[in-house]
């Protein structure tokens with residue numbers, strides 16, 4: 001119990017206190033404005049240098065336009081034109097809530113889940129415009145079978161949402177069917193292959209979208225990313241070594257870091273996908289649904305007592321979001337007209353627990369162009385495409 005309160009104390013200290021909300025709320029608006037002005041001029045300078053060096057492709061970087069999207073805007077996402085939206089991990093949490101919202105708004109939804117039974121249950125909960133499909137991201141053969149199926153044809157939005165965060169006390173890595181460490185294998189490599197196999201399908205219409213459910217923990221300088229082992233892919237020593245890697249950076253197994261690393265991979269993947277899709281007009285954006293500490297969902301691999309206590313406290317102090325809120329974020333990113341033409345952006349729930357999205361800068365590593373390209377090349381190799 002003492003450890004739980006210790007953890008919570010650190011959560012308050014490192015997650016809530018440094019948030020922008022706190023800075024603004026404490027009357028330090030001029031300081032924030034100065035920081036933002038400095039950031040903006042730094043970004044302009046970097047863009048100019050990159051343009052001179054011929055590196056800059058419009059819409060290719062993980063961009064920060066400062067846009068704030070309120071809860072009512074999220075819930076009022078566009079109904080028309082109706083889209084076909086493929087959602088991975090659509091049987092639980094954010095994916096299920098998003099699938100329900102999208103189908104009740106008239107969009108066609110493909111619930112791509114780990115098993116047929118879970119997919120059928122999800123589709124039944126969504127209604128007649130939803131269809132079930134099997135896509136086990138921890139099995140590349142299953143990903144290939146799904147990508148080749150009719151369920152994936154004619155899609156308008158591909159929402160790569162599924163994710164696992166394994167027990168932080170695990171000492172031995174669990175593995176996917178293809179031998180990858182399970183967190184990176186599911187959250188990044190399974191999704192990577194799915195995208196790669198559907199890339200040409202997605203490029204068929206310029207209005208199409210790729211949406212990735214990521215997390216601010218990819219950033220070692222903010223919020224939960226500062227607690228425990230920070231995310232970094234290092235020099236990719238693990239991924240370079242081949243499918244039997246324990247960690248991307250070649251370090252020893254750390255399940256908490258593996259999750260953060262997987263979300264960093266999601267961010268770098270989104271940036272590179274945005275660049276590759278740019279000529280076709282198709283967009284790629286990442287978002288976070290916020291902290292949703294569901295003991296039966298995202299926290300299901302953690303100690304159940306810890307999960308329930310953490311969930312109760314996080315909700316009580318107002319930093320938690322709900323699956324329904326996360327689902328509204330997914331539905332907004334997948335279908336809302338205001339995101340037409342917006343690509344390479346990172347929409348984060350900032351400040352935490354305030355039911356809104358803020359488009360702001362991701363971590364420095366997530367924006368590292370060379371690393372984005374290297375991750376892509378290594379991932380291609382690992383999933384058997386190169």
Ligand SMILES: NC(=O)c1ccc[n+]([C@@H]2O[C@H](COP(=O)([O-])OP(=O)(O)OC[C@H]3O[C@@H](n4cnc5c(N)ncnc54)[C@H](OP(=O)(O)O)[C@@H]3O)[C@@H](O)[C@H]2O)c1
Pocket residue numbers: 088089090091092093094095112113114115118135136137138139161162163164186213214215216288289290291292293294296297298299
């Ligand atoms: N909850 C949070 O605090 C939080 C914060 C930031 C970001 N996120 C991100 O939000 C996304 C959704 O999380 P959530 O909160 O909705 O958690 P969740 O309720 O646990 O949902 C995760 C989904 O991923 C699916 N999944 C796991 N492994 C899979 C596999 N091998 N193949 C296909 N599907 C698989 C799960 O299916 P099963 O039911 O079969 O396991 C489930 O449907 C994740 O990407 C997560 O990283 C969550």
